[in-house]
Amino acid sequence: MVRRTSDLPPAESKLQNWAYDLNGRVPINWSIKAQGLARAAAILYARGQDARRLKASVFSRDAMGLLVARSQPFTPEELDVFPDVEMYRVAFMLLGMAIENLTKGILVGRNPTWVQDGALNKLVTGHDLESLVRRCDVVVEGEDRVALRMLTEHVVWAGRYHIPRSADRIARLTTKQKLRAQSDEYLDAVFNFGERLIAQLDVLLDDEHTAEKTAERVALAQAPPAPPTSDDKPKDFFDPSKPRFCPYCSRPVVFPILSARPGPQGNGKTVTLHDPQHPAPVCDRWVRAQEADAYGLALHVFAGRTGEPFLFVAPV
Ligand SMILES: [Zn+2]
Numbered sequence: 001m002v003r004r005t006s007d008l009p010p011a012e013s014k015l016q017n018w019a020y021d022l023n024g025r026v027p028i029n030w031s032i033k034a035q036g037l038a039r040a041a042a043i044l045y046a047r048g049q050d051a052r053r054l055k056a057s058v059f060s061r062d063a064m065g066l067l068v069a070r071s072q073p074f075t076p077e078e079l080d081v082f083p084d085v086e087m088y089r090v091a092f093m094l095l096g097m098a099i100e101n102l103t104k105g106i107l108v109g110r111n112p113t114w115v116q117d118g119a120l121n122k123l124v125t126g127h128d129l130e131s132l133v134r135r136c137d138v139v140v141e142g143e144d145r146v147a148l149r150m151l152t153e154h155v156v157w158a159g160r161y162h163i164p165r166s167a168d169r170i171a172r173l174t175t176k177q178k179l180r181a182q183s184d185e186y187l188d189a190v191f192n193f194g195e196r197l198i199a200q201l202d203v204l205l206d207d208e209h210t211a212e213k214t215a216e217r218v219a220l221a222q223a224p225p226a227p228p229t230s231d232d233k234p235k236d237f238f239d240p241s242k243p244r245f246c247p248y249c250s251r252p253v254v255f256p257i258l259s260a261r262p263g264p265q266g267n268g269k270t271v272t273l274h275d276p277q278h279p280a281p282v283c284d285r286w287v288r289a290q291e292a293d294a295y296g297l298a299l300h301v302f303a304g305r306t307g308e309p310f311l312f313v314a315p316v
Contacts, residue, residue, distance in 0.1 A: 017118030022221050024115035027208040030105025034098040038198055041094035045191050048087030052184055054078055055085055088187050093159020095194040096129055096151035102201035103132035109208025112220050127155050146177055147193040244301050246278055248285040253278055253301055276301050
């Protein structure tokens with residue numbers, strides 16, 4: 001029987017958390033998982049493309065423009081590969097998961113305290129690849145962004161379910177973008193982009209293994225447990241006087257303060273906030289964003305990010 005954490009004696013539970021933190025904070029561990037996923041993705045993708053090529057070779061058009069099947073029967077090998085024409089979906093999911101692992105490895109390398117007390121910070125539990133990649137300071141633009149979004153959708157649902165958790169998720173890609181996925185050239189473009197991005201992220205992840213970074217992780221592992229803090233943002237992260245705005249319609253947004261008390265060692269304040277309040281009329285996109293990920297939305301408004309709208313991921 002597997003014991004739940006709460007059943008463990010305190011010392012054992014502490015040790016378990018310590019080992020978890022140590023494992024979680026080492027970027028290469030995330031990278032090893034990513035490698036396996038990316039390799040599996042490549043194998044399945046090649047298989048799926050074999051099936052698609054076979055399907056294309058079996059059917060042709062006659063003089064009237066009608067679809068005709070070739071006359072000779074399938075060979076046993078062809079019969080085996082033929083059902084795999086949709087395999088690219090699983091390959092996209094795995095490739096996206098490899099990207100997800102690499103970005104998370106980079107982010108925990110840069111912010112080791114995001115793995116703390118046996119748990120991952122919410123900043124590294126989402127599946128929104130666009131957001132994760134952006135937070136690694138990698139710029140993805142134009143068609144590549146559409147490709148990245150397509151990979152996200154396959155990680156979140158399209159690689160593993162026939163429908164998403166809710167209908168509005170389907171609208172994240174336009175019909176035109178989805179129709180393009182019927183062409184082998186487009187699928188190749190998405191897959192090749194994913195592999196290029198992985199190569200780029202590999203370099204960034206390796207950068208997290210300098211002697212200084214490693215020493216920092218070791219020091220953190222040896223440090224006595226810190227008093228719990230509400231977050232690990234910079235000290236000036238919360239400035240109540242700073243105006244905040246809806247990222248979609250730019251109306252001013254307020255964070256009602258539920259409670260405020262002196263922070264640890266009398267430094268600053270520990271403030272508990274309510275969800276951000278949007279003035280009437282509340283715009284549609286705000287409502288959707290809040291339904292999908294209230295925490296992510298609050299964080300987005302809070303950190304005062306500007307520019308392109310945040311893409312929200314519903315918790316899966
Ligand atoms: Zn708004």
